[in-house]
Amino acid sequence: MKDAQPSAIFLQDYKAPSFIISRTELSFELFEDHALVHSQLHMQRDAGAAGPLVLDGQDLELVSVAVNDVPLTSAQYTVDAESLSIAELPDTFVLSCTTRIKPQENTALEGLYRSQKMFCTQCEAEGFRRITYYLDRPDVMSEFFTEIVADKGKYPVLLSNGNLIEQNELPDNRHQVKWHDPHKKPCYLFALVAGDLVSLDDTFTTVSGRSVVLRIFVEQKDIHKCDYAMAALKKSMKWDEEVYGREYDLDIFMIVAVDDFNMGAMENKGLNIFNSSCVLANQVSTTDDNFLSVEAIVAHEYFHNWSGNRVTCRDWFQLSLKEGFTVFRDAEFSADMNSRTVKRIEDVKVMRTNQFAEDSGPMAHPVQPPSYIEISNFYTLTVYEKGAEVVRMIHQLLGAEAFRKGSDLYFSRHDGQAVTIKEFVSAMAEVSGRDFSQFMNWYQQAGTPEVALKGEYDPSAQTYKLTVKQHCRPTPECKDKKPYLIPLAMGLLGANGALPLYLGDDLDAEKPTHRVLEVTEAEQQFLFTQVAEEPVPSLFRNFSAPVKYQYNYSLDDLQRIITLDEDGFCRWDASQQMAISVIHRVLAEMAESPAPTVDSRIIDAHSALLDEAISAVTGNTEADLHLLAYMLSLPSEGYLAELKTPIDVEGIHFARNRVKRKLAAALKEKYRTLYVKLADATTEFSVDAAAIARRYLKNLCLDALVFAADEAGVELCKAQLHHANNMTDELSALRILVHNTNPFIGDVAPYLEAFYQKWKADSLVMNKWLAVQASRPAADALASVSSLLKHPAFDKNNPNKLRAVLGTFANGNPIGFHARSGAGYEFFADQVIAVDARNPQIAARLVAPLTQWKKHDEQRQGVMRNALEKISRVEKLSKDVYEIVSKSL
């Protein structure tokens, strides 16, 4: 470990800056082995503030520094590894600095770096300090002027934020451009791009009639993959005007695709930079999942223009102010563009499987964390997804209309400011007259509340009493939790459908069948009257709160919800609870019996769902095929692992497979009928929700047939692999063949090789090919994973490749990664150490699965711990990995 261990930064220590930077003038000279950055910062001392000016800087070579054009002598300033300090300064001055940096050697991909043949930047959260000395904090907002000078042949396109104001030819085949961004912004929203790029151009006319130029810049080879993102951008611009009254505020909006990028994308003002995997898309190379995520990410980054850029964060503890709100906004956009229920289910799966795991692990933190060592580690599912759930609850409590009044107030009151989560909630409180003090626990307490519900029906009094108890386990930052305000959306189902909900004496003439109860106490009761028959409750409709809930349903109760509930989410959830209960019984019986019982009621339930799907496809009726397909899917091994500790890795795998095989064998003729009907339909390829649903269901049927070792099914799969006209079908077929073993499949190597030969020039498709192999569920998967690292399709410096191989192996291949020998962990620790030396952010993300060691049995705990300890002993460990590993040991 390092000599001096990195220390934490605390929210309670926040102090407003002592200096402001009203104007920032930057000039970049880009060369092949370095870059020179000249800055002129127009600064003022805040009235009354004392002390030296301390600018942030990292990995910079200071070439010169001057105040009001007078160069400083070395006695007038001090430089260390993280800052430049100047003691004697007037109240108003211009600070000029020149730094030399090496973008070509920047493998951390923070600050200015090289991705393939282009230069680009990533400044959030603290990357700007790797470009020049600055007050690198979001509450310092400045007007930026940016000049870029570079070789004209290699870098014909030179971009920065705002509007292009000047362009000149220079000697030696160099050229110069000047950009000006009229909107004050923190430096984390600064961006620069230089490259040999082409663009897809379009325009958007805003609600007030202004024409905005839209440009998506890519390398020439990718120009045919931009149309989908452009359409998504235009839809997002329109949606934000209609739903939030937010209009775009510059004359040009640009997106640039780069291959080497740590995250998905970045909302730099007027110049969003995207991981190419999150923007490029077309029919033959992109799966439906990718299409939907491209649409969602384009929207997310665009929506940040208001929620994040116009109104930004005071400090990084407020990260969820922009991220939670913007994820909520993009989720609602996606729900409006596609199937609302399917989008909700997708998001809930992530919450339950991944965010709940984070919330019960060593890195658990509130949506508003009280401290951090490395802020990059806090771009988490808790800040993003749980943060969005918290905003969703506000929306639920206020209703759409009041919520909109609240967001209007928030945007108008704080436009151009850097604020805190409190300001957001206060705006919502003000327009609704509600008291949000108890609600703030959602922002300040980590951990997932657990809600236990019990129903008692009294037939003579015709009452139904619902008892609700809430509890939240201790997390590292807080042992004793205060009760949450939990919105509980619910209904009651009789044998033939929904029953009216009368609460106590309140005999609502409208006969509502849906209510949102507000649970505020540790234990609380709700009495429903005039309940004519014993009901089955439908609970947490649409996942109305991010909690774990428990109600003792029988399989017959669940079947009633599956068949009768008006809430699609609860129908799906009941199907999952039924599957979990059946799988858990198999798991319990496995030790004693070679053939544990699979309850036939799940087969009946799936049979009925398949009939519903077949008749919908035959009659072309409106049923949501995607929802039916989700109800036919068993919960993932990851989610099953989240439900019970210690995790029985092999038990879960085999019990789940046993249930899956029973279902596939019993229902294979229905799967075949459905597959054939869906495959026969000769519709044009499209990416609307209905077409996506059909492809999803079709591939689910194919998977069942091959899983049942059906010879004709395997032939259908091979045929689909050869004849598919889109990547969803092609990749599904490949995955099904590679992930299954049966005599009809035979050796899969030729299929993998043929796919490789066909797609090797397309790096994004190659990521899928790598991931299919890294997730092959087999105890010997490690051997294939280590050989993939030597394959020409792999590149150790590219985050997408690291995620495709190492990330997929650790997160999506439980049986391979957790192999009893511990070989998976050892291999992984070495990989994390190697990656950390080049790219700490990626290494810190990769290491996460190891940190869940306490949830495993004793033997695995030991080997996982050893792997973490090996990492912790590395001498030059980054702050990023240090924080995660030290908190988990």
Ligand code: 0A1
């Ligand atoms: N703000 C971006 C994503 C992003 C987050 C962190 C980064 O570096 C630590 C980079 C980008 C978004 O929410 O899309």
Ligand code: ZN
């Ligand atoms: Zn974001």
